[in-house]
Amino acid sequence: MGFIKAKFNAPGGVHPAYHKDLAAEQPIAEMPLSASLVVSMSQHLGKPAAPTVKKGDSVLRGQVIGEAAGFISAAVHAPTSGTVKLVADVATAAGPRATAITIEPDGEDTWVEGITPCPDWHQQDKKEIVEKIAAAGITGMGGAGFPTHVKVSPPPDSEIDTLILNGAECEPYLTADYRLMLEKATEIWQGALIIAKALDAKTIYVAIEDNKPQAIAAMQEALPAEVGDAQVVALKTEYPQGAEKQQIFAVTGREVPAGGLPLNVGIVVENVGTTLAVWDAVVNGRPLTERVTTVTGGPVAKPGNVLARIGTSCADMVEFCGGTEGPVAKIISGGPMMGFAQADMSGPTTKTTSGLLLLDPTSVHAYESMPCISCGRCVGVCPMNLMPNELSQFLEAEDYETAEAYNVMDCIECGCCAFECPAHRPLVQHMRRGKAQVMLNRRKQAS
Amino acid sequence: MTMVIQTALTIGGAGLACGGLLALAAKFLAVKEDPRIEEINGILPGANCGGCGYAGCAAYAEAVLLKGAPINLCAPGGAExxxxxxxxxxxxAKVAEHKVAIVLCGGDVSYAPRKFDxxxxxxxxxAQATGGGDKSCSYGCLGYASCSHACPVGAIEMVNGIAKVHRDLCISCGSCIRTCPRHLIKMVPYAxxxxxxxxxxxxxPVVKKACKVxxxxxxxxxxxxxNESIKMEGFLAVVDYDKELDNDAVIEKCPGKCIVRI
Amino acid sequence: MTEYVLLIIGAVLVNNFVLTRFLGICPFLGVSKKLPTALGMCGAVIFVMTSASAVTWALQHLVLEKIGLGYLQTIAFILVIASFVQLVDIAMKKFAPPLHAALGIFLPLITTNCAVLGVSVLNVQLQYGFLKAVVFGFAASLGFSLALIIFTGLREKIDRANPPKAFQGIAIALVTAGLLSLAFMGFAGLV
Amino acid sequence: MSDLAIVSSSPHAHSGSSVRRIMLDVIIALVPALLVSVYFFGWDALRLTLACVITCLAAEALSRKAMGRNLGIDDLSAVITGMLLAFNLPPTLPTWMAVVGSVFAIVICKQLFGGIGYNPFNPALAGRVMLLISFPVFMTRWSEWTLPSPLAMDAVTSATPLGLVKTTIGSTGALPFTFDGTTMLQLFVGNQNGCIGEVSAAALLLGGIYLLVRRCITWHIPVAYLATVAVFSGILWMHHPQQNLPPHFHLLSGGLMLGALFMATDMVTSPVTKRGMLVFGVGCGILTMLIRKWGGYPEGVSFAILLMNAITPLINRATRPRVFGAPKGGKKQS
Structure with missing residues (x-):
C-alpha cells in the first residue's frame, strides 16, 4: 500500500526558498534546563489563563500554574519544579500585554503527583480523552495555538468524518515536525487514533509535502494495522499547503465556507506535534511542558531541532545551538512567512514556538511604502482569491467598510502577497491592521 | 404687437401646462419630512468629525429630532x-465644559530611545501590533502620527517624535482618542x-530605564x-481633573520632571 | 435600419456628448464618485433626454414653427426640460429616496445640463424627423451614460492616487477627463 | 545602520522581485527592436530614442523636485516611457516634437497623478496620441528612406503598409499589393515603413518571449489581443478577400506587435486578474480592428489600448475572483 498523491490544489501559492537542509538532518536534541523559565499565561488563542500561583510559591513539574479562563482558553503548567520568582505583566511580541510567571528551577525536575500512565488508551471513552486533553493544556502547536480540547469536542450537531494530520510544514527553514515524523511516527499514529476516537472520525489522512519523501515513508511504514481507513497523502510542495483551509481542499476537495470552520465540512485538522502531545497526555498522563523547536538560520552556529521546556529563553536555545556567528539582524519566532519578529532574544518560547529563526543582514527583506504598480501578482498568488492590492489601498485610506465588503476578513495572513510584491509593500501588515480595526468596529456596533 | 401677444401666450400656456403637471405630481407624490432636520443640519458646523457619536452632522441632526438625542453633544459648535x-x-441644556485633548506623554526622541528598528x-x-511598538517605553507615544492624521482640524503636530495638541485649535471631537493604540490621549478641561x-x-526602575521624563x-x-488632586494609580501619578490644582510646587519637586504646565 | 445604427454609433462614440462635444460636464464631474450614484444619474438622464427630445421636437414643429415663433426655441425648451427634471426629482424622492439623497443637487441641475438642451437644439438644427430625433436623444444620453460610467471607474482609481496638492480633487479629475477625451478621438471618422 | 534588531510584520522572506528589476527587464526586451530600427532608420531612430529617454528622465526628476517629492527616477520607469514613446514616432519627426510628447507623457499623464502606479493611462501612448492629434502631418510623414523592400514601392506617398491600404482602398477599391512569402518575410523582419520601433515583428516577439520567460508579463493579454485581431480580420477576409487584408498581414503590420507585447501589458494600466486580462486583450483587439477597418486612422492600436486603459478599473471590478470558500456562482458582493 503506497501513499496517495493529493488530487486537488488550492488557488494561489508561492515557492519560497526552503533552506530546510540547515536543520533537517539534525536529530531532536533535548536541552538542559535553563537557569530561569518565563511562562506566559497567553500562549493560545482566546482568553489568557488565570495565574494560580504567587511569588515565592514552590511548584512541581506539571503542576497547574494557570487555569483556563473560559471555554476557549487553555491551562498552563509548570515546566519543571522550582520556585516562582515573579508574576508580572510583560509586553508580548504580538502587542497586547500578558501575565508571565518566572520560575527558578531547583534542578530536581520532580513531577507533580497524580501523573498516571494509561498504556491502553482504548479503555478510555470519548469524554475522558477530551478531559485529559483539556487538563494537559494542549493547544495547536503549528502556530495559531487554538486550544485542542475545543477542537476535539465539536458541537453535537456537526458530524466529523475525517481527521487530517498536518505534517506539511510548508514554512521554510522549519524542520521540527519533519523530525517528529521521522522519530516518533508510531506515537503520532497512536495520537491520531486517540483524536479520531474522540471525534468519531472514520478516515484519517496524514498530509505531507512531497519534498519530504523520508517523512512520507516513515509515516507510511508506521501505519498501524488496526486502523481501517488511513492514508498518507503527498501534497504538492507549495506554500501555504499547511494552511488549514487550503490543506483540506488539497486532501479532500472540500471547500471550507468563507468565514466558516473546518468542522462545517466535517473535518478536523491537527498538527503532528499536537497529535504527539495528545498521545503523551492520554497514554503517559503528562501535561504539555516541552516542545520541539527548530533553531536555525544563517547566523546560528549549529542549527538543530531542540526539545526544550516551555518558557526557555530564545538566547538560551541559541546558546545550546552553538551561539551565533556573524551579525544577527532579525530574530523571528516561527517561520519566515508567518513568524513574529522579536526585539531581542530575551523572550521565552511558548507552546506555539515551532521555530526560532535568525537572519543575517543580507537576508532581511526591507518593506517600502512604494505605490502599487498593479502588477496583479498578489492576486495570482493569494490562496484565498482576494485582491490584496486594492485591499491594502483601501486600508491605507482607512476605508474599512469597503475593505470589509471586499472580504478582508477572509485573509489568512499567509504572506504570499507580500512575498511576491515587487513594490515591497507591507501588504500583510495592512491586512492585519485592517482586520483588527474591522473587528473593533463590529464589536462597537454590536454594543 | 400680435407677435408679442402670441409669444406671451405660447410661453405662458406652456408654463401653465408644465406648472399644472408639476402641481399634480407634487400633490400625489409628496414625501413628508421634518423641515427642522434640514434647518439643524444647516446650523451644525459641518465638520462631520463624529465627536457627537453619530455618523456625521446630518445624522446627528436627525437623531436630535427623531431619537431625542441630547442637544449639547456638538463640541465644535459650542455655546452658539x-x-x-x-x-x-x-x-x-447646559453648555458642556470646554475640553481639549492632551497627549499624556513627554518622552520625545531625546528622552526615550527606540528598542528596535x-x-x-x-x-x-x-506599529503597536508589530513587536509591541518600538519605543523603549511600552506605554509612551509611538510617534507615527495616527492621531495627527485623524484630527479633522490639524490641531495635532508631531514634535520631536511625539504628538502635541495645540489646545487653541482643538475642537474636542475625540477623533484622536479613538486612534491612539496606547490610550495616551485624554480630554481635559481647557482651564x-x-x-x-x-x-x-x-x-x-523600569520607567527610569526606558525614559528620562x-x-x-x-x-x-x-x-x-x-485636596488629593493628584492621586496614585498603581505606580503612576494621575491628575484628578474634578479637583482644583494650581500649585507650582508639584512641578518643581517632581524628580522625574514629568509634571508640567502647558 | 443602418441609418439608425450609424446615428447611434455616431452619438455614442464618435460625437460623444461629453467627450467630444463637451456638453453636460457638470453632472459628469459631479456624480462620478461612486458607481451606484452614477448609474442612477444615467437612468435619470436617459429618461429626461429621450423624453425631452420628443417633447421639444413636438413643441418646435407643431407649435413654434406653425406660428412663426422659432426664435423662442431656447426659452421654450428650457421651460419644458425644467418641468421634466422637476418631475423626475419628485418621483425619485418618492420611489428611490437613497438615490435621491445621493444625487443631491445634481438632479435638479439636469435642468441646466446643457446636454439636454443641446440634443434638443441639435435635433432642430440637423432637421431630424420625430423618430430620428427621439433615437438621437436616446443615443446621446447613452453616450453620456457610457462616458459617465467609464469616468466613474477612473475616478475610483484616481481617488486613491497621490497628485500634488494643487491638483487634488476636481483638477486631476479634469486632467483625466481630458485624457479620456483624447482616447475617444480614436473613434473619429468611424461613421 | 543601528545595532538594533529589525522588526517588521511577516512575511520575513521575499521573492526578490522589484519594480526596478521588472523595468530593467522590459528595457532589455526592447533592445532588439531598437537595434532593428537603428539598422533600418539609422541615425533618426537613435536621435528620437535618445531625445525621448533623456527628456522623460529629466521631466520625471524635475517634476518630482517641483512637487517636493523624492527623486524617483531610479525605478527606470521613465526610461521605458521614453523608449516606448520613441518607438511610436515616425523617423522623420523633429526632435522638439519628441521632446514635447515626452514632457506631456511624463508630467501630465504620470506625475500629476502622483507618479508610478497611479497613472490611469499608459503615458507613452497618451503622449503619442497627443502628438498625433496636435501634429497630424508630421506624425504621418513617413520615411524618406528608400527601404530595400517591395512594400516601400511608392516613394512619393511613402506611407506605411496600413496607410497605403487605407488610401488605396478608399480611392480604387482594391488592395495595393499581394501577399506572397517575400512580402510577409519583409514585414516580419521589419523592412517596412512605420514608426521606428514597431516595424520588426521578429525583434518584438523576441523581446516578448524574454518578458514571458522572466515572468514580467503573462500570456493572457498578448495572446487574447493577437488572437482577437486574427479572428476578427480572418472573418472579414474570408468574407471579402479583395477588400480586406489577411490576418497575418494585420498581425505583422502597424503597431500591433509593439502594442500587444509591450503597451497593453503595461502593469499599471491593465487589469490585475487573469480573466480581466483576457477581457482587456479581447477589447483591445476589437477596438483596433474597428478603427483599422472603419475608422479615420489607418492604425488603431494606440487608441484601442488607451480606451481599454480607461475601462480597466471597471474590468477589475467585474472580474474580481470568487473568494475561496464563498458560494459558487452566488451573489456578488457590491
Whole structure:
C-alpha cells in the first residue's frame, strides 16, 4: 500500500526558498534546563489563563500554574519544579500585554503527583480523552495555538468524518515536525487514533509535502494495522499547503465556507506535534511542558531541532545551538512567512514556538511604502482569491467598510502577497491592521 | 404687437401646462419630512468629525429630532450652536465644559530611545501590533502620527517624535482618542494647565530605564498637591481633573520632571 | 435600419456628448464618485433626454414653427426640460429616496445640463424627423451614460492616487477627463 | 545602520522581485527592436530614442523636485516611457516634437497623478496620441528612406503598409499589393515603413518571449489581443478577400506587435486578474480592428489600448475572483 498523491490544489501559492537542509538532518536534541523559565499565561488563542500561583510559591513539574479562563482558553503548567520568582505583566511580541510567571528551577525536575500512565488508551471513552486533553493544556502547536480540547469536542450537531494530520510544514527553514515524523511516527499514529476516537472520525489522512519523501515513508511504514481507513497523502510542495483551509481542499476537495470552520465540512485538522502531545497526555498522563523547536538560520552556529521546556529563553536555545556567528539582524519566532519578529532574544518560547529563526543582514527583506504598480501578482498568488492590492489601498485610506465588503476578513495572513510584491509593500501588515480595526468596529456596533 | 401677444401666450400656456403637471405630481407624490432636520443640519458646523457619536452632522441632526438625542453633544459648535438648537427644539441644556485633548506623554526622541528598528507601515496602530511598538517605553507615544492624521482640524503636530495638541485649535471631537493604540490621549478641561505628562504604569526602575521624563511613582506630588488632586494609580501619578490644582510646587519637586504646565 | 445604427454609433462614440462635444460636464464631474450614484444619474438622464427630445421636437414643429415663433426655441425648451427634471426629482424622492439623497443637487441641475438642451437644439438644427430625433436623444444620453460610467471607474482609481496638492480633487479629475477625451478621438471618422 | 534588531510584520522572506528589476527587464526586451530600427532608420531612430529617454528622465526628476517629492527616477520607469514613446514616432519627426510628447507623457499623464502606479493611462501612448492629434502631418510623414523592400514601392506617398491600404482602398477599391512569402518575410523582419520601433515583428516577439520567460508579463493579454485581431480580420477576409487584408498581414503590420507585447501589458494600466486580462486583450483587439477597418486612422492600436486603459478599473471590478470558500456562482458582493 503506497501513499496517495493529493488530487486537488488550492488557488494561489508561492515557492519560497526552503533552506530546510540547515536543520533537517539534525536529530531532536533535548536541552538542559535553563537557569530561569518565563511562562506566559497567553500562549493560545482566546482568553489568557488565570495565574494560580504567587511569588515565592514552590511548584512541581506539571503542576497547574494557570487555569483556563473560559471555554476557549487553555491551562498552563509548570515546566519543571522550582520556585516562582515573579508574576508580572510583560509586553508580548504580538502587542497586547500578558501575565508571565518566572520560575527558578531547583534542578530536581520532580513531577507533580497524580501523573498516571494509561498504556491502553482504548479503555478510555470519548469524554475522558477530551478531559485529559483539556487538563494537559494542549493547544495547536503549528502556530495559531487554538486550544485542542475545543477542537476535539465539536458541537453535537456537526458530524466529523475525517481527521487530517498536518505534517506539511510548508514554512521554510522549519524542520521540527519533519523530525517528529521521522522519530516518533508510531506515537503520532497512536495520537491520531486517540483524536479520531474522540471525534468519531472514520478516515484519517496524514498530509505531507512531497519534498519530504523520508517523512512520507516513515509515516507510511508506521501505519498501524488496526486502523481501517488511513492514508498518507503527498501534497504538492507549495506554500501555504499547511494552511488549514487550503490543506483540506488539497486532501479532500472540500471547500471550507468563507468565514466558516473546518468542522462545517466535517473535518478536523491537527498538527503532528499536537497529535504527539495528545498521545503523551492520554497514554503517559503528562501535561504539555516541552516542545520541539527548530533553531536555525544563517547566523546560528549549529542549527538543530531542540526539545526544550516551555518558557526557555530564545538566547538560551541559541546558546545550546552553538551561539551565533556573524551579525544577527532579525530574530523571528516561527517561520519566515508567518513568524513574529522579536526585539531581542530575551523572550521565552511558548507552546506555539515551532521555530526560532535568525537572519543575517543580507537576508532581511526591507518593506517600502512604494505605490502599487498593479502588477496583479498578489492576486495570482493569494490562496484565498482576494485582491490584496486594492485591499491594502483601501486600508491605507482607512476605508474599512469597503475593505470589509471586499472580504478582508477572509485573509489568512499567509504572506504570499507580500512575498511576491515587487513594490515591497507591507501588504500583510495592512491586512492585519485592517482586520483588527474591522473587528473593533463590529464589536462597537454590536454594543 | 400680435407677435408679442402670441409669444406671451405660447410661453405662458406652456408654463401653465408644465406648472399644472408639476402641481399634480407634487400633490400625489409628496414625501413628508421634518423641515427642522434640514434647518439643524444647516446650523451644525459641518465638520462631520463624529465627536457627537453619530455618523456625521446630518445624522446627528436627525437623531436630535427623531431619537431625542441630547442637544449639547456638538463640541465644535459650542455655546452658539447649542443656543440655536435649544431655540429650534425647545429643549434646554447646559453648555458642556470646554475640553481639549492632551497627549499624556513627554518622552520625545531625546528622552526615550527606540528598542528596535521598526520597518513597516507608518501608523501607530500598525506599529503597536508589530513587536509591541518600538519605543523603549511600552506605554509612551509611538510617534507615527495616527492621531495627527485623524484630527479633522490639524490641531495635532508631531514634535520631536511625539504628538502635541495645540489646545487653541482643538475642537474636542475625540477623533484622536479613538486612534491612539496606547490610550495616551485624554480630554481635559481647557482651564486646566498642570498635567502629569506620563502614562507608564511600570515600576520606577523600569520607567527610569526606558525614559528620562517618566513618572517613577515616588508619590511626592500627591503629598504636595492640595485636596488629593493628584492621586496614585498603581505606580503612576494621575491628575484628578474634578479637583482644583494650581500649585507650582508639584512641578518643581517632581524628580522625574514629568509634571508640567502647558 | 443602418441609418439608425450609424446615428447611434455616431452619438455614442464618435460625437460623444461629453467627450467630444463637451456638453453636460457638470453632472459628469459631479456624480462620478461612486458607481451606484452614477448609474442612477444615467437612468435619470436617459429618461429626461429621450423624453425631452420628443417633447421639444413636438413643441418646435407643431407649435413654434406653425406660428412663426422659432426664435423662442431656447426659452421654450428650457421651460419644458425644467418641468421634466422637476418631475423626475419628485418621483425619485418618492420611489428611490437613497438615490435621491445621493444625487443631491445634481438632479435638479439636469435642468441646466446643457446636454439636454443641446440634443434638443441639435435635433432642430440637423432637421431630424420625430423618430430620428427621439433615437438621437436616446443615443446621446447613452453616450453620456457610457462616458459617465467609464469616468466613474477612473475616478475610483484616481481617488486613491497621490497628485500634488494643487491638483487634488476636481483638477486631476479634469486632467483625466481630458485624457479620456483624447482616447475617444480614436473613434473619429468611424461613421 | 543601528545595532538594533529589525522588526517588521511577516512575511520575513521575499521573492526578490522589484519594480526596478521588472523595468530593467522590459528595457532589455526592447533592445532588439531598437537595434532593428537603428539598422533600418539609422541615425533618426537613435536621435528620437535618445531625445525621448533623456527628456522623460529629466521631466520625471524635475517634476518630482517641483512637487517636493523624492527623486524617483531610479525605478527606470521613465526610461521605458521614453523608449516606448520613441518607438511610436515616425523617423522623420523633429526632435522638439519628441521632446514635447515626452514632457506631456511624463508630467501630465504620470506625475500629476502622483507618479508610478497611479497613472490611469499608459503615458507613452497618451503622449503619442497627443502628438498625433496636435501634429497630424508630421506624425504621418513617413520615411524618406528608400527601404530595400517591395512594400516601400511608392516613394512619393511613402506611407506605411496600413496607410497605403487605407488610401488605396478608399480611392480604387482594391488592395495595393499581394501577399506572397517575400512580402510577409519583409514585414516580419521589419523592412517596412512605420514608426521606428514597431516595424520588426521578429525583434518584438523576441523581446516578448524574454518578458514571458522572466515572468514580467503573462500570456493572457498578448495572446487574447493577437488572437482577437486574427479572428476578427480572418472573418472579414474570408468574407471579402479583395477588400480586406489577411490576418497575418494585420498581425505583422502597424503597431500591433509593439502594442500587444509591450503597451497593453503595461502593469499599471491593465487589469490585475487573469480573466480581466483576457477581457482587456479581447477589447483591445476589437477596438483596433474597428478603427483599422472603419475608422479615420489607418492604425488603431494606440487608441484601442488607451480606451481599454480607461475601462480597466471597471474590468477589475467585474472580474474580481470568487473568494475561496464563498458560494459558487452566488451573489456578488457590491
Amino acid at each position: 450652536v447649542l443656543g440655536h438648537l435649544a431655540d429650534i427644539t425647545g429643549e434646554t 521598526y520597518n513597516g507601515v507608518a501608523d501607530c496602530r500598525a 486646566r494647565t498642570i498635567h502629569v505628562m506620563c502614562s507608564s504604569k511600570d515600576k520606577g 517618566g513618572c517613577i511613582g515616588c508619590t511626592i506630588c500627591t503629598k504636595l498637591a492640595e
